[in-house]
Amino acid sequence: xxxxxxxxxxxxxxxxxxxxxxxxxxxxxxxxxxxxxxxxxxxxxxxxxxxxxxxxxxxxxxxxxxxxxxxxxxxxxxxxxxxxxxxxxxxxxxxxxxxxxxxxxxxxxxx
Amino acid sequence: xxxxxxxxxxxxxxxxxxxxxxxxxxxxxxxxxxxxxxxxxxxxxxxxxxxxxxxxxxxxxxxxxxxxxxxxxxxxxxxxxxxxxxxxxxxxxxxxxxxxxxxxxxxxxxxx
Numbered sequence: 001x002x003x004x005x006x007x008x009x010x011x012x013x014x015x016x017x018x019x020x021x022x023x024x025x026x027x028x029x030x031x032x033x034x035x036x037x038x039x040x041x042x043x044x045x046x047x048x049x050x051x052x053x054x055x056x057x058x059x060x061x062x063x064x065x066x067x068x069x070x071x072x073x074x075x076x077x078x079x080x081x082x083x084x085x086x087x088x089x090x091x092x093x094x095x096x097x098x099x100x101x102x103x104x105x106x107x108x109x110x111x
Numbered sequence: 112x113x114x115x116x117x118x119x120x121x122x123x124x125x126x127x128x129x130x131x132x133x134x135x136x137x138x139x140x141x142x143x144x145x146x147x148x149x150x151x152x153x154x155x156x157x158x159x160x161x162x163x164x165x166x167x168x169x170x171x172x173x174x175x176x177x178x179x180x181x182x183x184x185x186x187x188x189x190x191x192x193x194x195x196x197x198x199x200x201x202x203x204x205x206x207x208x209x210x211x212x213x214x215x216x217x218x219x220x221x222x223x
Contacts, residue, residue, distance in 0.1 A: 004153075034211060043115070043202050043214030044154065087153050097142055097206065098167055101153030 002027040004090055004102035012108045013078055021073040021105045023088035031093040033071050035064050038085045038104070047086075078109045113137065115215030117203050123221045129191040132218045136184070136205030142166075144212060145178055145188050146202040154202055160186065190220075198222045 003026040013019055025033065032051050036044035048057045050066040057064050061082065063074045073086055085106045089099040116135040124130050136143050141162050146154035157176065158168040162183040171178070175194070180186040190197055200219050204212040 006153075036214075041216070041219075043204070043217050046211045046213065049211055089153070097144075097212070098156050098159060099154075099212065101155070103151070103153050 002090055002092055002100040004088060004100055006086075006088060006102035006105050008105060009103065010106040010108070012110065013075075015079055015109055015111050016077045018074070018076045018078070020075070021086055021107070023071040023073070023102055024069060025071070025088075025090045025102075026069075027090050027092055027100075029093040031091040033066055034089045034091065034099060035071070035073055036087040036089065038087055044087055075107070078107075080109050080111050083107055083109045115203055115205055115213055117201075117215040117218055119218055120216065121219050121221075123223065124193055125223050126195055127192040129189065130193055130220065131187050131189045132201050132203075132220075134186045134188070134203030134215060136186070136203070137213055140205035140207055140213075141183070142206045142212075143180055143186050144204040144206075145186070146204065146214075148200045148202055148217070150199070157188070193220075193222045195222050 005024045007022045032049050034049050035047040038044045048064040053068045055066050061076050065072045085104040087104045089101040118133050143160045145157045148154040157171045158178045159166040160180040163180045178188045200217040202217045204214045206212040
């Protein structure tokens, strides 16, 4: 059974204080690892898909990396508007398009 | 491009009552998903449709939950009868084959 664990559960940063969120996964045959951002009262918003170990993707202050066991979402010089819950999910290569989500990391960036 | 639409946005019912949620996916997306997200947790897949056929409903509590996607476009998710533990946000998502999924705003259900 696919398992996804995110840490920390919550993270408080000062504006400009860079940090990383972790997503550890166990899946026999990874098709893709997805990162989403979710604001309160809204549905998850797609950020990145990573397909193979060593792959990196960037978008503004965010950079996602992938190894065979985990993925990191690096946030460089965060701003208050980066405050949200960040979700990662894995897609198994034999499970159709099903996503298995982790519990998320609630990020709060204070000015 | 219009996103995934869901209604209602909020619903409050008493236990043992019935409730239905509606989803209109992004135009042209053949795949549609229903997820349940309990407060503080990540979304959990309930059912996946490909056009109007069910691909995966292994995590759908079939004794009380049902879903349909007539004509391969809109979808409805029904709970009958509701239990307290069904209180959650119900998210609909759509996508193209194995690519990223796009989520709607969700319906927040409170069962009293």
